[in-house]
Amino acid sequence: MADVSIYEQKLQLKRKTGIPRLLEIAGTKSILLIFASLLAVVAVLAQITPFLTVFLLVQELIGNIGNLKAIDQSYVWSLAWFTLGGVAVSGIMLYAGGMLSHIAAFNILYEIRVALAGKLARLPMGFFTRNASGRVKKVLSEDVERIELFVAHHILDILQAAVLPVVSITALFVLDWRLGLGAVIPVPLALLAQYSMMNESGLALYKQWQEKLSSMNGTIVEYVRGMPVVKVFNQTVGAFKRFAADVYAYRDLTLHWIKVSSTPFGGFITLLSSSALFITPIAIFLIRAVPEDGYASLITTVFLFLFISMGIAVPMYKLMTLVPLLIQVSTGLASIDDILDEKEIADTQSKQSLQDAEIKFKDVVFAYEQKPVLNGVSFTVHPGTVTALVGPSGGGKTTIANLIGRFWDVKTGSVTIGGMDIRDMAIEQLNETVSTVFQDVFLFFDTIEENIRMGNAEASFADVQAAAKAAQIHEFIESLPDGYQTLIGEGGTYLSGGEQQRVSIARAILKDAPVVVLDEATAYADPENEARIQAALAEVLRNKTVVIIAHRLYTITDVDQILVINNGRIEESGTHGELLAESGLYKRMWDVHAAARNWNIDTEEKK
Numbered sequence: 001m002a003d004v005s006i007y008e009q010k011l012q013l014k015r016k017t018g019i020p021r022l023l024e025i026a027g028t029k030s031i032l033l034i035f036a037s038l039l040a041v042v043a044v045l046a047q048i049t050p051f052l053t054v055f056l057l058v059q060e061l062i063g064n065i066g067n068l069k070a071i072d073q074s075y076v077w078s079l080a081w082f083t084l085g086g087v088a089v090s091g092i093m094l095y096a097g098g099m100l101s102h103i104a105a106f107n108i109l110y111e112i113r114v115a116l117a118g119k120l121a122r123l124p125m126g127f128f129t130r131n132a133s134g135r136v137k138k139v140l141s142e143d144v145e146r147i148e149l150f151v152a153h154h155i156l157d158i159l160q161a162a163v164l165p166v167v168s169i170t171a172l173f174v175l176d177w178r179l180g181l182g183a184v185i186p187v188p189l190a191l192l193a194q195y196s197m198m199n200e201s202g203l204a205l206y207k208q209w210q211e212k213l214s215s216m217n218g219t220i221v222e223y224v225r226g227m228p229v230v231k232v233f234n235q236t237v238g239a240f241k242r243f244a245a246d247v248y249a250y251r252d253l254t255l256h257w258i259k260v261s262s263t264p265f266g267g268f269i270t271l272l273s274s275s276a277l278f279i280t281p282i283a284i285f286l287i288r289a290v291p292e293d294g295y296a297s298l299i300t301t302v303f304l305f306l307f308i309s310m311g312i313a314v315p316m317y318k319l320m321t322l323v324p325l326l327i328q329v330s331t332g333l334a335s336i337d338d339i340l341d342e343k344e345i346a347d348t349q350s351k352q353s354l355q356d357a358e359i360k361f362k363d364v365v366f367a368y369e370q371k372p373v374l375n376g377v378s379f380t381v382h383p384g385t386v387t388a389l390v391g392p393s394g395g396g397k398t399t400i401a402n403l404i405g406r407f408w409d410v411k412t413g414s415v416t417i418g419g420m421d422i423r424d425m426a427i428e429q430l431n432e433t434v435s436t437v438f439q440d441v442f443l444f445f446d447t448i449e450e451n452i453r454m455g456n457a458e459a460s461f462a463d464v465q466a467a468a469k470a471a472q473i474h475e476f477i478e479s480l481p482d483g484y485q486t487l488i489g490e491g492g493t494y495l496s497g498g499e500q501q502r503v504s505i506a507r508a509i510l511k512d513a514p515v516v517v518l519d520e521a522t523a524y525a526d527p528e529n530e531a532r533i534q535a536a537l538a539e540v541l542r543n544k545t546v547v548i549i550a551h552r553l554y555t556i557t558d559v560d561q562i563l564v565i566n567n568g569r570i571e572e573s574g575t576h577g578e579l580l581a582e583s584g585l586y587k588r589m590w591d592v593h594a595a596a597r598n599w600n601i602d603t604e605e606k607k
């Protein structure tokens, strides 16, 4: 791809993990983030002004306690203006920093999504059958969103939460190191108390909790989606074992987590808010050592220390709550990287002319990961002929059909179309050459016209209509109030299974590819629908080179070649007549099939 973005190239590099990886991704937008961080630091500094001015004000008041009239009015006013200025600067800086971090975050979000979408387009189609679309959806929406949230908000939150205590403590030490010590002692003690939650086993427990939560969420979605089955089989929540098990497992782990974390967490919060406990004895000790005229000044300082040390607890607490977010972002990044690391399908880019539409399998061996499925399959589909794949379930029919569309690459052997190995063919050319009509029809939330136009983006409205007519769906579309402009899918009109099938056939007719791979639908076979679907199929298959996975043998008695696939091999091949004469697996299948059909007819007659 010529227009692979800088991000995409960066994303393809050897992976770091966790925060270094996040910073690596944020890399090119780091200028914005650095600026945002600087502004956040300035905002924090500005937030300290009210503390400082209150201190100076109290100092002025105590200094003139005997004669309040002597208070310098203009000094007090300047303190007030200074406070107002500090608050305003803090607000403006936070706003500007937030804007910059959001711009950076949304750019990063956009780039990661583009990189992922580009990657998905280059992955073999098999990736999508192997991976539940749920996983990709989760990564593309949830994980990427989480990164956006982290960059837009939490990086600044972490900075503020870290800078505020550091600046406060430094200021306190400069003012009086002894009281400063009193104010800072609770911090390491609090961290120590919390250590058991932040060490390896504590973080592992948190990760476990997250996994249980995500597993429970997955099961709940599955349970809701499977509700019709649950109801039909009269199952209760309890009977749906995995649901109950996941909910209990989540509850138990949460309770365990709360139990083991309550003491360290309680200690953390208590110690963090206990600075007065340490400052007061030091103050008492100091008061003994100062002369009487120094009391006022010391009391003001102690007052400031108590005031500011309280303010340290809040950001420290916030810092702790941000740690789990870091873990979430790291896991999200790892999921994104898992997809970016998937092996891509090699593409040659250049289109070459094909001799014809002949399909040839030569000694094809194929395995899904470690599971061998095809063991040396060879056959030829001559141009313009129809070959049917039949055989017992799990034999490898779908796998053979999918290999023609290069859902995966063969392990050994080759698949050629028109004399060219499909691995040497540009993906775009292969997609133009092969039309696959799936059993599961996917319709986009769009108009019927656009759903059919998926077959050929260049097609005119007249072409779309002609395809719909050939697919026996035109009349139905015209009967809808909005005709071809009817929205289908979620929130729009729902089509029956048979109608969806015919829309997908219209797509294939519009695409007009020389090779058609078809999984014959077993569902929606009410007589009227079936007759219409068969008529539509006859249209899509006219003059094409066709491979059809057949489930009903009576529909393929006229085809040019039947391949009987069993245990990943071609057990028999020939025409319907030839195979019946062989008295092998096909004959047995045919007899069972005929008996089943006769049984149907008999029962109809008896009725």
Ligand SMILES: Nc1ncnc2c1ncn2[C@@H]1O[C@H](COP(=O)(O)OP(=O)(O)OP(=O)(O)O)[C@@H](O)[C@H]1O
Residues within 6 Å of the ligand: 129, 130, 368, 371, 373, 391, 392, 393, 394, 395, 396, 397, 398, 399, 400
């Ligand atoms: N994506 C996949 N990952 C792993 N194994 C798979 C995958 N798809 C199919 N298989 C396995 O490969 C074998 C062949 O499956 P295939 O779907 O090709 O058979 P089939 O003849 O089309 O079966 P059916 O008539 O039931 O659809 C089966 O054992 C199946 O479990």
